[in-house]
């Protein structure tokens with residue numbers, strides 16, 4: 001995680017009974033990661049805007065009956081939160097189960113098995129069976145792009161691909177269409193991906209996808225490796241004007 005510069009942290013926040021000092025404007029998730037407290041996430045990715053859609057990162061806030069998403073919760077003085085409890089574990093486990101029931105996540109046949117954040121979350125939350133009926137979606141697979149393919153049945157609608165393409169690559173190829181159980185990501189004007197002229201073939205959407213929904217073509221089961229950290233690296237390098245400096249030095 002990128003170290004902060006500037007004034008010292010001076011906002012007292014208690015996490016799981018231990019007091020920490022947060023920076024003004026820091027989110028609870030940023031603080032937790034800085035001090036080494038693990039809060040599970042799925043849609044969040046350092047370097048991208050906050051989406052707050054998956055609700056895996058919820059925490060209990062003293063004095064509030066509702067659960068709050070740590071990725072979108074800005075710290076305030078005297079904030080007191082619990083990040084680990086039986087209820088939170090159950091809540092998160094149910095979310096993971098619902099994601100499995102909603103899509104087609106048969107790991108044994110997935111190109112991303114072994115490099116899948118949903119699979120890791122299932123292991124972390126002791127998901128060894130699903131309490132819900134499987135929806136067995138039959139969404140279209142888009143293999144029209146020469147380098148990549150999209151299996152919407154494995155998409156968890158985290159919108160990382162949408163955000164990285166818009167905010168980092170500046171191409172805005174991806175978007176969300178429809179709502180609820182009909183929700184899906186679409187390329188261009190809901191065209192086959194391979195026909196979208198704005199796609200720069202950078203592959204960032206594939207690298208940040210947490211599941212096997214987006215993959216490089218030509219990889220067999222378990223061969224696809226994601227690299228979501230690339231976004232934090234790019235965001236930090238741009239903030240530092242790294243490439244601009246190099247150009248100026250040349």
Ligand code: FES
Pocket residue numbers: 040041042043044051052053054055056057058069070071072
């Ligand atoms: S990581 Fe916070 S809502 Fe998804």
